[in-house]
Amino acid sequence: MNLIHFFGDEAPSRTSVYRWYGEFNRGRSSLQDEFREGRPKSVVVPKTIDAVRELILQDRHVTYREIETILGISGTSIHSILHKHLTVKKICSRWIPYKLSIGPKKGRVDWSKEMLKKYDRGASKHVYDIVTGDESWIYAFEPESKQQSTVWVFQDEPNPTKVVRARSTSKQMVACFFGKTGHVATVPLEQRRTVNSEWYTTICLPVVFQEIRKTNRQRRITLHQDNANSPTSAQTTAFLSTQNIELMGHPPYSPDLAPNDFFLFPYVKNKLRGQRFSTPEEAVAAFRMHVLEVPYSEWQKCFDNWFKRMQKYIDLHGEYFEKQ
Structure with missing residues (x-):
């Protein structure tokens, strides 16, 4: 007391x-700590901090356990060095479609500036003239993602497991076209063929244009397509010149600027994951059904986001950016 x-x-x-x-x-008789063999009370000293920094610079994938083994220090000390003294964090690498050089970056910026000006940043009424299209494989079975397979588990239940299944080799390619007001046409390829100029100009595009001009034969159409061989071939160019079609163009190496790639295909295919279809044709029918169920507001949002992406690429000087 x-x-x-x-x-x-x-x-x-x-x-x-x-x-x-x-x-x-x-x-x-002494109040001082007695000498004890072994590591000091704290190893978080400049020498150790520099050693951890050097390990990271040598290998950006180095783990806690590897640092502990190499330097002989505890996980607690490593945590303090990494987060308090070096202020580093471990993050996943950003996946990008291509390694862009200066030329393609400039092309993306120039195209984005041109489109933003031409369509008044998406506010012009002529945005409703744009029809965008692209092709993709639809598989009879596409396994669900890990995120989709998550389920609630009570404390006394074992963790669920699921056998990894590869997607099926049974597939069919479809071309899908839409505008700001919604879906225009989905045209499947038969017998697992890939797109060529003949199919594109004699089967696919005529179906698309006929659907658009059902109620107005003189309706203005601005076609947006990627830079694949078929859409840019001499045969396709000659065909489009006879149809009174304006081409919107598209910068090279830019799937992230194609609405099918950043919106429609991921949106619909995510709904098809985990479902098993007996034939590719059945899978395509399910794909078309989901496309037709996309709400009007989502088509509007897709086009609004498209023009926002253009501005984003200008701000980033043509670099890819993470999904927003």
Whole structure:
């Protein structure tokens, strides 16, 4: 009680007093810590911090356990060095479609500036003239993602497991076209063929244009397509010149600027994951059904986001950016 009276909160505990009493009884006379072999109380010193920094610079994938093994320090000390002293964090690498050089970056920026000006940043009524299209494979079975397979589990239940299954080799390619007001046409390829200029100009595009001009044969159409061989071939160019079609153009190496790639295909295919279809044709029918169920507001949002992406690429000087 006297210790508490004189020292307040800094007074030693009863356990500490008993321990000291025992130490003095066995002949100890110094209040200094005795020398003990082994590692010091703290290894978080400039030398160790520099050693951890060097390990990271040598290998950006180095793990806690590898640092602990190499330097012989505890996980607690490593955590302190990494987050308090070096202020580093471990993040996933950003996946990009291509390694862009200066030329393609400039092309993306120039095209984006041109489109933003031409269509008044998406506010022009002529945005409704744009029809965008692209092709993709539809599989009879596409396994669901890990995120889609998550389920609630009670404390007394075992963790669920699922056998990994690869997507099927049974597939069919489809071309899908849409505008700001919604879906225009989905045209499947038969017999698993890939797109060529003949199919594109004699089967696919005529179906698309006929659907658009069902109620107005003179309706203005601005076609947006990627830079694949078929859409840019001489045969396709000649065909489009006879159809009174304006081409919107598209910058090279830019799937992230194609509405099918950043919106429609991921949106619909995510709904098809985990479902098993007996034939590719059945899978295509399900694909078309989901496309037709896309709400009007989502088509509008897609086009609004398209023009926002253009501005984003200008701000980033043509670099890819993470999905927003």
